[in-house]
Amino acid sequence: MELKLLRVNLSKETIKEEKVDAATTKKFVGGRGIGVKILFDELKPGIDPLSPENKLIFMTGPATGTAFPACGRFHVITKSPLTGGIGDSNCGGDWGPELRFAGFDGIIFEGKAESPVYLWIHDGEAELRCAEKYWGKGIWDTEDGIREELSNPKVKFAGIGPAGENLVLNAAIINDKHRAAGRTGVGAVMGSKNLKTVAVYGTGKPQVADPEELQAAVKKAQEKLEKSAITNESLPTYGTAVLVNIINESGIYPTRNFQTGVFPTASKTSGEVIKETVLVRKKACWGCPIACGRVSRVKNPPYQTDGEGPEYETTWSLGAMCGIDNLEAITKAHNICDELGIDPISFGSTVACAMELYEKGLIPKEKLGGLEPKFGNPQAIVELAWRTAYRAGFGDEIALGAKRLAEKYGAPELAMHVKGLELPAYDPRGVKGHGLGYATSNRGGCHLRAYMIAPEIVGVPEKLDPLKTEGKAQWVKTFQDIFSICDSLVVCKFLTFALSADDLKDLTNPITGWNWTTDDLLKTGDRIYTLERMFINREDFDRKDDTLPPRLLKEPMPEGPVKGHVADLEKMLDEYYKVRGWKDGKPTKEKLKELGLA
Amino acid sequence: MPKLTIRSFATLGELLPSKNMEVSTSATTVQQLIDFIAKEYNPRFKEQIIDPKTGKVHGLYKIFVNGRDIDFVDRLETKLKDGDNVAFFPPVGGG
Numbered sequence: 178m179e180l181k182l183l184r185v186n187l188s189k190e191t192i193k194e195e196k197v198d199a200a201t202t203k204k205f206v207g208g209r210g211i212g213v214k215i216l217f218d219e220l221k222p223g224i225d226p227l228s229p230e231n232k233l234i235f236m237t238g239p240a241t242g243t244a245f246p247a248c249g250r251f252h253v254i255t256k257s258p259l260t261g262g263i264g265d266s267n268c269g270g271d272w273g274p275e276l277r278f279a280g281f282d283g284i285i286f287e288g289k290a291e292s293p294v295y296l297w298i299h300d301g302e303a304e305l306r307c308a309e310k311y312w313g314k315g316i317w318d319t320e321d322g323i324r325e326e327l328s329n330p331k332v333k334f335a336g337i338g339p340a341g342e343n344l345v346l347n348a349a350i351i352n353d354k355h356r357a358a359g360r361t362g363v364g365a366v367m368g369s370k371n372l373k374t375v376a377v378y379g380t381g382k383p384q385v386a387d388p389e390e391l392q393a394a395v396k397k398a399q400e401k402l403e404k405s406a407i408t409n410e411s412l413p414t415y416g417t418a419v420l421v422n423i424i425n426e427s428g429i430y431p432t433r434n435f436q437t438g439v440f441p442t443a444s445k446t447s448g449e450v451i452k453e454t455v456l457v458r459k460k461a462c463w464g465c466p467i468a469c470g471r472v473s474r475v476k477n478p479p480y481q482t483d484g485e486g487p488e489y490e491t492t493w494s495l496g497a498m499c500g501i502d503n504l505e506a507i508t509k510a511h512n513i514c515d516e517l518g519i520d521p522i523s524f525g526s527t528v529a530c531a532m533e534l535y536e537k538g539l540i541p542k543e544k545l546g547g548l549e550p551k552f553g554n555p556q557a558i559v560e561l562a563w564r565t566a567y568r569a570g571f572g573d574e575i576a577l578g579a580k581r582l583a584e585k586y587g588a589p590e591l592a593m594h595v596k597g598l599e600l601p602a603y604d605p606r607g608v609k610g611h612g613l614g615y616a617t618s619n620r621g622g623c624h625l626r627a628y629m630i631a632p633e634i635v636g637v638p639e640k641l642d643p644l645k646t647e648g649k650a651q652w653v654k655t656f657q658d659i660f661s662i663c664d665s666l667v668v669c670k671f672l673t674f675a676l677s678a679d680d681l682k683d684l685t686n687p688i689t690g691w692n693w694t695t696d697d698l699l700k701t702g703d704r705i706y707t708l709e710r711m712f713i714n715r716e717d718f719d720r721k722d723d724t725l726p727p728r729l730l731k732e733p734m735p736e737g738p739v740k741g742h743v744a745d746l747e748k749m750l751d752e753y754y755k756v757r758g759w760k761d762g763k764p765t766k767e768k769l770k771e772l773g774l775a
Numbered sequence: 776m777p778k779l780t781i782r783s784f785a786t787l788g789e790l791l792p793s794k795n796m797e798v799s800t801s802a803t804t805v806q807q808l809i810d811f812i813a814k815e816y817n818p819r820f821k822e823q824i825i826d827p828k829t830g831k832v833h834g835l836y837k838i839f840v841n842g843r844d845i846d847f848v849d850r851l852e853t854k855l856k857d858g859d860n861v862a863f864f865p866p867v868g869g870g
């Protein structure tokens with residue numbers, strides 16, 4: 178299996194087709210794997226992520242747009258302006274499959290357009306078009322406007338809003354109006370290239386090696402997805418925010434900038450309450466039988482809004498993290514992030530950091546333009562979302578992300594980040610393996626490189642004691658390797674609540690014709706993860722960066738079920754490097770040889 | 776009699792008069808509390824949580840006593856005392 182890519186040089190206004198050969202595809206699969214391979218081979222270390230030298234890669238994978246369940250996804254890969262390391266984000270919706278229907282597996286953008294442009298891809302053709310009249314507009318108006326311009330209501334989009342244009346470091350790329358490739362500031366890279374959006378439309382169909390065998394594997398997978406109460410009941414009924422209560426009851430729901438893990442009114446923002454209040458209907462990404470998405474509406478002022486979400490992460494980042502339990506304000510802020518193109522996790526975490534700085538008297542009042550960023554103030558989160566996207570007033574400082582903001586005000590320890598990326602919605606003081614996952618994540622503070630919440634809280638694929646550290650290193654590595662494969666195929670990680678690595682292998686082989694064993698699948702994941710590590714090693718990340726914020730390592734949890742606990746990292750980290758074949762955060766020569774990376 | 780707080784979530788919350796209840800009961804273990812709830816409020820609550828064949832908690836259902844999963848304490852024999860907070864969850868996942 179080969180992949181067909183477009184290489185678009187925005188400076189020279191050239192568009193070329195190129196192939197990823199069969200051997201490279203087998204080694205790195207597609208999606209995140211091929212993206213990091215291209216970035217590693219083509220990017221000079223030390224370049225400015227917002228300069229024309231950076232590349233912005235949109236990738237689908239062999240599974241995208243096929244019968245593989247939950248395959249309506251794509252991956253964006255670049256050098257992150259927020260972290261200076263690997264920048265990447267995965268996203269659902271319809272855009273990924275549409276790109277394959279249009280005849281391409283991925284796009285590499287390089288250089289910088291002289292003035293705003295968009296790329297229009299349709300059934301094997303691609304052209305750059307003027308986007309000047311859309312520059313400054315929100316995501317939703319841009320999509321509607323270009324659809325009209327192209328006289329095609331079926332076009333799909335992945336693009337930026339004002340946040341990306343204004344190089345906000347936590348800017349997202351938004352597709353299909355409400356799905357966000359949110360993390361690591363990929364939207365700012367798109368903005369730095371004067372690229373507003375990528376419009377795609379296609380009528381083709383991705384080829385698979387053995388359609389009959391694929392049908393049989395899909396049938397088996399679907400039976401498992403239907404049998405799982407998580408993928409068949411809790412996710413479709415309550416959405417991802419069904420987690421709010423169990424995480425809060427476990428005492429690991431980060432509250433007021435991780436000052437505690439218990440938010441007494443968390444249930445007011447839970448999936449159950451969303452279902453009873455703002456939910457209009459559930460929604461699925463392309464080809465997904467699970468349908469965890471929410472279409473939502475707040476009917477009345479002051480937070481009237483129509484849109485989607487909130488998800489578990491946004492319910493938290495715009496909620497408990499800022500001490501806010503007003504679901505209507507959270508839903509409104511979520512929609513502003515979608516419309517203007519902001520990553521709500523990094524944005525909410527940066528606001529929480531600002532709130533703590535403010536309450537500690539470290540941000541002078543005159544900086545704030547009349548805003549009162551106190552924990553629990555719902556107006557502040559809504560107002561700051563606008564101001565951040567347009568870099569207006571204090572929004573200009575939220576646009577820096579938590580690390581730079583806290584450093585600016587002399588309290589770097591108040592930024593809850595790893596490697597510059599703000600942490601998501603689980604306090605690792607009470608889920609030890611998950612903390613190791615955060616610390617060793619190549620892209621920084623992230624729950625989607627290794628989701629140890631599955632075994633440590635949910636009990637999938639088996640239940641592990643969240644307060645123990647023994648054996649967790651191997652678990653984290655295995656999760657990281659399997660998720661590298663999910664992001665490279667490209668399919669939704671929620672499948673793994675019901676499907677094993679074996680099942681993923683059985684679904685992949687009939688598409689690719691590879692005859693993978695499960696060990697081949699895991700080794701390929703290991704290779705992708707290790708190549709990412711080589712990329713960040715080159716940018717000076719190593720063991721010193723595989724860590725957690727000092728608050729989580731040193732300040733015992735003040736209350737609740739995990740009172741007194743801190744994140745225990747060092748011992749697990751030694752074990753982790755051992756199982757990875759790394760030394761001090763860097764792969765050894767032997768390991769690189771074993772993986773075919775030397 | 777000892778007082779306990781019972782919180783039940785998602786689909787389980789719909790089986791009891793309230794998702795958040797305070798009960799006075801002589802139950803001193805989680806097993807006894809589940810029997811008490813089945814008798815006083817709704818037998819389906821117990822049927823959902825306990826597998827009749829094994830007598831154990833159904834896969835992926837979870838019971839927390841004061842935030843700690845009983846699987847890491849004494850399972851259904853986990854002791855209860857006055858003021859304890861017992862939470863019941865059906866299978867949930869997200870991310």
Ligand code: SF4
Pocket residue numbers: 247248249269270460461462465466467468469470669670671
């Ligand atoms: S499970 Fe949810 S996020 Fe994943 S593909 Fe389906 S709808 Fe999209």
